[in-house]
Amino acid sequence: MKYTIITCSSAFSSIWKYTKEPDIDIKWAFKGSNSKILSFIRMTWFKHNLPMKKIWIHQDMNNLGSVNIVFDSGANEFLLKWIRDRNPDKRCILYYWNIMNDNSNLRIEKIRQMGYELWGFDFEDAKKYNYTYNSQFFCPSWYSDLDKSQPPSYDISFVGRDKHKRLQTAEKMVADLSSKGFLTSNLYFAAPKWYLALKNRKYKKILKFKEMLNQEISGKVLLDITDNGQSGYTLRVFDALCNGRKLVTNNTHIVHEDFYNKQNIFVYGIDSLEDFKVFLNTPFSFEKAKELNNRDVAHWLARFK
Numbered sequence: 001m002k003y004t005i006i007t008c009s010s011a012f013s014s015i016w017k018y019t020k021e022p023d024i025d026i027k028w029a030f031k032g033s034n035s036k037i038l039s040f041i042r043m044t045w046f047k048h049n050l051p052m053k054k055i056w057i058h059q060d061m062n063n064l065g066s067v068n069i070v071f072d073s074g075a076n077e078f079l080l081k082w083i084r085d086r087n088p089d090k091r092c093i094l095y096y097w098n099i100m101n102d103n104s105n106l107r108i109e110k111i112r113q114m115g116y117e118l119w120g121f122d123f124e125d126a127k128k129y130n131y132t133y134n135s136q137f138f139c140p141s142w143y144s145d146l147d148k149s150q151p152p153s154y155d156i157s158f159v160g161r162d163k164h165k166r167l168q169t170a171e172k173m174v175a176d177l178s179s180k181g182f183l184t185s186n187l188y189f190a191a192p193k194w195y196l197a198l199k200n201r202k203y204k205k206i207l208k209f210k211e212m213l214n215q216e217i218s219g220k221v222l223l224d225i226t227d228n229g230q231s232g233y234t235l236r237v238f239d240a241l242c243n244g245r246k247l248v249t250n251n252t253h254i255v256h257e258d259f260y261n262k263q264n265i266f267v268y269g270i271d272s273l274e275d276f277k278v279f280l281n282t283p284f285s286f287e288k289a290k291e292l293n294n295r296d297v298a299h300w301l302a303r304f305k
Contacts, residue, residue, distance in 0.1 A: 001023075001065075001066055001067060002023070002025060002065035002066050002067070003023060003024050003025065003065055003066075003067050003068075003069065003301055004024075004025045004026075004027055004064045004065035004067070004068045004069070005019075005024055005025070005026050005027070005069050005071070006027050006029050006061070006064075006068060006069065006070040006071065006083070007026065007027070007028060007029065007033075007071050007073075007074075008029040008030060008033075008070070008071065008073065008074030008075045008076075008079065009033075009071070009073040009074035010033045010034060010036070010039050010074075011073070012071060012073055012074075012097070013028055013033050013034070014208060014209050015142075015209050017209075018139075018141065018142055018209055018210060019139045019141055019142070019297075020139075020141035020144075021139055021140070021141055021297055021298065023298070023301070024297065024301075025065055027058065027060050027061055027064070028058055028060070029057065029058060029061060029070075029074075029075070029079055030042055030056050030057065030058060030074075030079075031055075031056055031057070031058050032056075042056050046076055046078065053078050054082065057079065057082060061082075061083070062086070064083070064086075064087055064090065065090070066090055066091065067090070067091045067093070067304065068083065068087065068090060068091065068092050068093065069093045069095050069304070070083065070092070070093065070094050070095065070116075071095055071097050072094060072095065072096045072097060072098060072106065072120075073097060073098060075094070075106065076105060076106070077105070077106065077107070077110060077111070080092075080094065080106075080111060080114060080116065081114055084114045084115055084116065088115075091117070092114075092115060092116050092117070093116065093117045093118075093119055093304065094106070094111055094116045094117070094118055094119070095119045095120060095121075095134070096118070096119070096120030096121065096122065096125065096131065097120070097121055099122050099125055099227070099229055099230045099232070100120070100122075100125050100128075100129055108129060108131075117132065118131035118132065119131055119132045119133070119134050119304070120132075120133065120134070120232070121133075121134065121135060121136045121232040121233070122230060122231050122232035123135075123231050123232065123253070124229075124230075124231040125231075125232070134300060134303050134304065135232070135233070135295065135300070136232055136233040136234070136235070136237065136238070136295070137238075137295055137296060137297050137299070137300035138235065138238035138239075138242055138295060138296055138297065139296070139297045140242075140296055140297075142209075142213070143213070143239075143242055143243055145210075146210075146213055146214065146217060146243060147214070148217060148243060148244065152217070152218060152219055152220040152245070153184075153186070153218045153219075154184045154185055154186040154218055154219045154220065155183040155184045155185060155219065155220050155221060155280060156174060156177070156183055156184075156185045156186075156219050156220070156221045156222070156223055156248065157185065157186040157187070157188070157215065157216055157217075157218055157219025157221075157222060157223065158170050158185075158186070158187050158188065158189075158216075158219075158222070158223040158225070158236075159186075159188040159207065159212045159215040159216045160188075160189065160190070160212070160236075161189070161190050161191065161192050161206070162189045162190070162191060162192055162203065163192050163227065164227040164228065166189070166225050166227075167187070167189045169225050169250070170187050170189075170223060170225060171187070173223060173225070173248065173250070173268055174187065174223070176268075176273060177248070177268075177273065177276050179273065180273050180274060180276055180277055181276075181277045183280075185219075186215070186218055186219055187223075188204055188207075188215055189202070189203060189204065190203055190204055190205060190206040190207065191203040191206070213239060213243075216236070216239050216240075216245075217239075217243050217245055219245065220245065220246065220280065221240075221245065221246040221247065221248055221266075221280065222236050222239060222240035222245050222246070222247055222248070223236075223248050223249075224236040224237055224240070224247055224248065224249035224250070224251065225249075225250060226249065226250055226251040230251075231251070231253050233251060233254070234251075236249075237249065237251075237254070238292075238295065241259070241264060241265075241292055242292065244284050244286075245284070246264050246265070246266070246279070246280075246284060247264060247265045247266070248265075248266045248268055249265065249266075249267060249268065250267075250268045250269055251267075252267055252269060252270055254267060255267060255270065257291075258288070258291040258294075259288045259291040259292045259294075259295065260288070261285050261287060261288045263279075263282055263283075263284075263285040263287075264284060264285055264288075266279050
């Protein structure tokens with residue numbers, strides 16, 4: 001079965017271009033996705049409902065697979081209808097890789113009426129909005145060429161954008177963990193949007209996906225920050241565990257997962273800070289490797305059947 005993954009966001013496109021799994025065909029929905037200027041013009045074009053929107057749709061979109069999975073970020077109803085109208089006999093899925101927002105431009109009932117199946121990564125949203133849950137995943141090809149030969153340079157690291165006051169949360173978490181013993185940390189925060197860095201010099205440059213991964217694994221432990229209202233897992237869970245790094249997360253749902261291992265995962269808000277030093281200094285356990293591998297993209301796709 002041929003799966004087509006359709007990405008509409010330039011930020012997420014930077015992840016998908018590193019995906020090399022054989023049964024997945026990655027398509028960029030819109031022209032100019034790699035250009036900030038063209039992306040801004042396109043978004044303005046759709047926002048003001050200008051005519052001839054179809055000129056923005058990439059010509060490669062004319063050849064889709066038997067199962068087409070559109071990721072929510074950057075998608076709009078015009079694109080979804082365009083796909084559905086041209087593929088009436090194919091299976092079309094809208095996958096929420098973000099928590100849903102009641103003010104979203106994607107009207108859930110309208111999309112269902114188009115004939116889309118709705119799936120997503122967040123189990124609380126799945127119950128609230130009545131879509132089908134399919135958990136967060138990773139692609140082995142993302143990690144295949146990372147250099148893990150060098151020992152970690154820091155005790156704990158976080159690399160990402162400062163969304164929803166993550167910087168404040170990260171600093172508090174590290175301060176609390178450090179209260180039981182000094183920690184070396186690498187907190188690398190980029191601006192939520194590239195242009196906001198022009199106003200605030202505390203932000204560092206936005207890294208490419210592979211640069212981000214290499215920065216992350218400079219830590220013995222990766223810090224995972226779940227935004228308020230989110231129960232689904234961030235990619236950092238797998239960035240850590242798939243690369244032999246431990247995890248500190250504030251996502252308490254993780255204790256219910258079959259890949260959960262107390263030796264590898266410290267749950268901030270549940271586990272005692274008194275135990276963190278022991279956690280930091282015990283070896284990484286590969287006991288749950290099989291359960292972890294069940295979260296790769298091949299198993300994720302199989303769960304759509």
